[in-house]
Ligand SMILES: *[C@@H]1O[C@H](CO)[C@@H](O)[C@H](O)[C@H]1NC(C)=O
C-alpha cells in the first residue's frame with residue numbers, strides 16, 4: 001500500500017525529474033518530438049534553428065528506389081573502424097556514444113572524416129519506398145573544418161545486435177540514475193569495438209541533406225545503408241533499453257520526412273558495379 005506520505009514523495013520525485021529534464025536541454029533551448037516544441041516548430045524556437053524551417057535540403061527523406069540514380073563513380077565505403085574509448089551520454093533527446101579524437105574514420109568521395117558520435121532514433125527516420133523501419137543508427141563524422149557526413153543504418157526487429165551488448169550495462173546505469181544524473185554528464189564505457197558496424201555497405205543511397213535534429217545544419221552528406229535483403233537487426237528488448245533512460249516523449253525521436261526539393265538520390269550497388277565493369 002502506498003501511504004499518503006510516500007505518494008507525496010513520488011509526486012515530488014516525478015516533478016523533480018520533469019524539471020531536471022527540461023532545465024538541461026541542448027543549448028538551453030528545449031525542442032521535442034511532439035506538441036508546441038515538436039518538429040513543426042523547431043525553426044521558431046531559436047534563431048540558431050532557422051534552417052529547420054527554412055532549409056531546402058533537410059533530412060530525413062523517403063528514398064524511392066526507382067528514382068535513385070545508379071552512379072558507377074561511387075566508391076565502396078572505406079571505413080577504418082577498430083576499437084576505441086567512448087563515453088555514453090543522455091542528451092535528453094537521444095542516447096549517444098561520444099568519441100574523442102579517435103582514429104575511427106570513414107572516407108567518402110575521397111575525403112576523410114573522423115567519427116565523433118553515434119546515436120539512435122526510434123522508429124527509423126528515413127523510409128525506403130515509404131517503408132519505415134524499427135530503428136535507425138546515425139554515425140556522425142566530421143572533417144577538421146567541420147564538414148559533416150552521417151552514415152545512417154536501418155534496423156528491423158529480430159535477433160539481438162552484438163554491438164549493443166557492449167553498452168548494455170551502461171544503458172542500465174543511465175536508466176537507474178534517472179533523476180539523479182545530470183543530463184549530458186558522460187559515463188565512461190571503456191573500449192568499444194567498432195568492427196561490427198563495418199558490415200553492410202554493398203548497397204547504399206547517398207544524398208545531400210542535414211542533421212535531422214536542431215540546428216538542422218545543411219550540406220551534410222547522408223549515406224543510408226539499406227540492403228533490403230540483409231537489413232540489420234536488433235531485439236525489441238535492446239531497442240527498449242536504448243530508449244529507457246529518456247523521458248517518455250523522447251522515446252519516439254523520429255523527425256517527419258522532409259521534401260526533396262529537386263534533390264537527387266544516388267545509388268551505390270556493388271553487384272551492379274561488378275556487372276557493368278565486366
Ligand atoms: C582507453 O583508455 C584507457 C584509459 O585512459 C587507456 O589506458 C587505453 O589505452 C585506451 N584504449 C584505447 C584503445 O584507446
Ligand SMILES: *[C@@H]1O[C@H](CO)[C@@H](O)[C@H](O)[C@H]1NC(C)=O
Pocket residue numbers: 085086087100
Ligand atoms: C575526452 O576528452 C575530454 C577532454 O580532453 C576528457 O575530459 C574526457 O575524459 C575524454 N573522454 C574519453 C572517452 O577519453
Ligand SMILES: *[C@@H]1O[C@H](CO)[C@@H](O)[C@H](O)[C@H]1NC(C)=O
Pocket residue numbers: 111143144145147
Ligand atoms: C569542406 O567543405 C568546403 C565547402 O564545400 C570545401 O571547400 C572544403 O574543401 C571541405 N573540407 C574538406 C577537408 O574536405
